[in-house]
Amino acid sequence: MAAPDFEEALVGAISHLRAFARSFANDPARADDLVQETLVKAWNSRDSFTPGTNFRAWLFTILRNVYFSQHRKLRREVDDPEDHYQNSLAVQPEQYGHLDLADFRSALSTLPSDQREALVLVGAEGFSYEEAAEICGCAVGTIKSRVNRARNRLVELLGDEDLKSGTHSTVPSQIAGLVKDSARG
């Protein structure tokens, strides 16, 4: 890819890299460090990107590699606090029917990181199971089962009634249909 095109695509993907990085590092500053290193790596290895393939998937793969190489180093050196944060949050929403994003996020943060990652890639970024499997370097079936386990666990934590009656309900489609019909009639 020509350098200007590559740069433009890279700039456009930064916001997504930042969001994806937060699914690894809950601390925003650390997540941004990850993104910075990813940008340097991506820039230096831009010849290895195959035009026509998914650029964002390529970047996400790099970010993962950066994260895991740092993580391995960290684990050797210190007792990584991130291993604790995942399991330390017990989420029990007390106010039924008032489930906000903060509750959702804490629930998400208690998931095992591989499940959270799979769920984010498929559910938030909209990658196919196949693409997600390629990014994570695992089998498609593994991604599917991680996504399923993540969903089940979130429902368990958040309560299905709360999820359904959430604060951001939209007009049910049947009602929208009725309104349209009566306008026409």
Next chain:
Amino acid sequence: MTTPKSVQPAQSVTAESAVDTEPPASVDAAIQGALGRRLRESYEEVVREKVPDKFLHLLDQLKKSETSGKGG
């Protein structure tokens, strides 16, 4: 290649579950839809944050170091 800076339209739940290799659903569709909406809301909130200038500066630096290195 253009990558939009803003959030791309979120893939709808129906599109996702219409994939031929749908995994065995153990969570009912309404709940799954609600879950998906929350997930995207939470994620897109971060995507929509203004990208700090330090990232653009970093790219500028990378570009510059390359041009100066190539001289001659």
